[in-house]
Amino acid sequence: MRALPLLLVALVACGDSAAGGSREAIIARWKEKGLTPSAMTAAKVDVGKDCQSGTVDKLDVLLCVYPTDAEAKAAEDAGLAWVGDTTGMAQAKGSVLIVVADRKKSDPSGRTINQMMK
Amino acid sequence: MRSIYLVPLVLAAAVAGTAVAGKGSKQVRYHGIHPVPKSEGGGLCYIEGPHVHIFAANKLEYRDHRGANYFVGDPVAYGYDGPKHTYKGHHPIHVHAVIGDRDEDIEYCYLDGPHYHSFAPPSGPDFEVRGGVNFYVGTPAPVYLEARPALVKVNAVYTPLTYERPVVTVEPPSAWIGVRAGFAPAAVVVEGRPAAVVVPGRVRAGVDVVVPAPSLEVNIGVGAGVFIDGHHHHGKHKKWRKRGRGRGRW
Numbered sequence: 240m241r242a243l244p245l246l247l248v249a250l251v252a253c254g255d256s257a258a259g260g261s262r263e264a265i266i267a268r269w270k271e272k273g274l275t276p277s278a279m280t281a282a283k284v285d286v287g288k289d290c291q292s293g294t295v296d297k298l299d300v301l302l303c304v305y306p307t308d309a310e311a312k313a314a315e316d317a318g319l320a321w322v323g324d325t326t327g328m329a330q331a332k333g334s335v336l337i338v339v340a341d342r343k344k345s346d347p348s349g350r351t352i353n354q355m356m357k
Numbered sequence: 358m359r360s361i362y363l364v365p366l367v368l369a370a371a372v373a374g375t376a377v378a379g380k381g382s383k384q385v386r387y388h389g390i391h392p393v394p395k396s397e398g399g400g401l402c403y404i405e406g407p408h409v410h411i412f413a414a415n416k417l418e419y420r421d422h423r424g425a426n427y428f429v430g431d432p433v434a435y436g437y438d439g440p441k442h443t444y445k446g447h448h449p450i451h452v453h454a455v456i457g458d459r460d461e462d463i464e465y466c467y468l469d470g471p472h473y474h475s476f477a478p479p480s481g482p483d484f485e486v487r488g489g490v491n492f493y494v495g496t497p498a499p500v501y502l503e504a505r506p507a508l509v510k511v512n513a514v515y516t517p518l519t520y521e522r523p524v525v526t527v528e529p530p531s532a533w534i535g536v537r538a539g540f541a542p543a544a545v546v547v548e549g550r551p552a553a554v555v556v557p558g559r560v561r562a563g564v565d566v567v568v569p570a571p572s573l574e575v576n577i578g579v580g581a582g583v584f585i586d587g588h589h590h591h592g593k594h595k596k597w598r599k600r601g602r603g604r605g606r607w
């Protein structure tokens with residue numbers, strides 16, 4: 240019985256870690272691919288409550304974390320609204336929604352966006 | 358328990374998301390690689406997943422895939438430099454397999470003559486490979502013939518394009534859709550054509566002329582209206598099952 244609360248605490252801790260870690264893991268993967276993500280800062284947007292924005296190379300990026308994968312998926316359209324009238328993409332990867340917008344037209348072939356989303 | 362409470366949140370987020378996305382009225386959805394109009398810089402967009410641009414897709418080179426434009430033309434004509442596969446003539450494209458969707462979506466490519474795609478055909482007896490060239494030898498769904506008069510006009514898009522087209526030097530199989538009764542377009546064959554030599558230089562607009570001197574072979578695609586029975590056909594069919602060859606899905 241004593242183990243049960245400990246297990247619950249451990250699960251909650253893992254959940255928090257996984258949620259934050261997912262975003263960090265995504266940024267780490269981008270770095271591994273040779274991309275140059277900027278520091279990400281908290282962003283107040285309509286896409287989600289826990290969002291951070293920054294840039295990867297010259298692309299505008301928004302990373303939002305949701306409690307569940309389904310909520311991240313459901314927020315894809317909201318992500319596209321954040322993209323606005325330019326080339327972009329919004330795709331849920333687990334509980335993280337990745338939104339990329341090429342507002343400076345720096346990636347005309349889309350290769351960088353494609354690399355980021357793979 | 359947690360998920361029960363989250364259901365309304367998810368639904369609300371979905372509804373809100375759709376509504377917000379509606380504001381981006383200039384956005385056009387695409388899925389997979391596709392050419393970029395010259396007015397937008399030209400070349401090719403290499404984004405493989407679902408994405409948006411603010412330029413429209415044309416009706417001949419794209420098919421609708423769940424609200425997104427899916428390119429069914431020859432990407433090499435626009436400078437594509439990735440892995441490619443050679444086809445000759447018309448054939449189905451299993452879009453769901455190419456992009457990894459569960460819902461079946463089969464579209465048809467109406468490019469005459471040799472051309473490239475970035476994807477290989479599905480495995481199975483519907484395609485026969487000769488000399489590295491994929492020939493479609495299956496039986497298409499009825500919509501293929503229904504939409505052909507309108508969509509074969511895609512060849513006119515490729516006629517003026519200059520690029521390195523595939524060279525096919527093998528004789529097509531007898532079951533190839535390009536020569537099979539009931540599917541082959543009207544053809545004129547002048548006697549004296551040597552066997553086993555086909556060297557088309559270009560993908561042409563409904564007219565594929567093969568001239569290994571001193572012979573002449575002319576295949577003429579038939580063009581007609583776009584609307585059939587009041588419905589706009591896109592060369593798409595879903596859940597259609599081929600009969601008579603003992604197989605279910607194709």
